[in-house]
Amino acid sequence: MSGAYDFQIASTSLRGAPVDALLMAAILGADTDNLARLATAFPQLVAETRARFNAPGGVLPEDGATS
DSSP states (O other), X not given: OOOHHHHHHHHHTTTXXXXXXXXXXXXXXXXXXXXXXXXXXXXXXXXXXXXXXXXXXXXXXXXXXXX
């Protein structure tokens, strides 16, 4: 079970964050067992997170060029 501190962080500093961003943070911080659970529930997001982790600056070719 998470504690009061976890709830406080979630209800203040993360409030309004996009769900995909929250899930990506969970994916990046997950241990092996929890990563497997996340991969079962969100396979495309786990694949994207892995690709962005290995891409320079987290930018993928399909993101398009920025000037």
